[in-house]
Amino acid sequence: MAQVEATTERIIAADAATVFDTLADYENARASLLPPQFSEYEVREGGDGEGTLVHWRLQATSKRVRDCLLEVTEPTDGQLIEKDRNSSMVTTWTVTPAGEGSCRAVVTASWKGATGIGGFFERTFAPKGLNRIHDLVLANLAAATEKK
DSSP, rough: OEEEEEEEEESSSSSSHHHHHHHHHHTTHHHOOOTTTTEEEEEEEEEEEOOOOEEEEEEESSSSSEHHHHHHHHOTTEEEEEEEEEEOOOOOOEEEEEEETEEEEEEEEEEEOOOOHHHHHHHHHHHHHHHHHHHHHHHHHHHHOOOO
């Protein structure tokens, strides 16, 4: 199986701590950041960063729905890792300062893809679709944290 990876990033006009805290707030803020491709959102344990267990369904395409049960860890400052218990998908969110009053938010999702022709199409098209979805999440994160 080949590794498939999708990376999206955005500069947000807000300090890194505010952006990270909003992203790590699964109990209150995170659900409001998710676009319509996410459904059945439920915090099952924790709710604030490390130790959180969260469930959602992700409809990546009209035919592809992924049931996700994610364990959240914070291996370093400014980083959240969501490991899906139901698949090989690992999503890493990294927030770092990027100049006065702004930060860079990067999300990278990786998983073990299929082999053969199906794997070729997955490696070609799945990252583009997931990047569009993650770009919506980052846009919502920016809207929630930037001072107007």
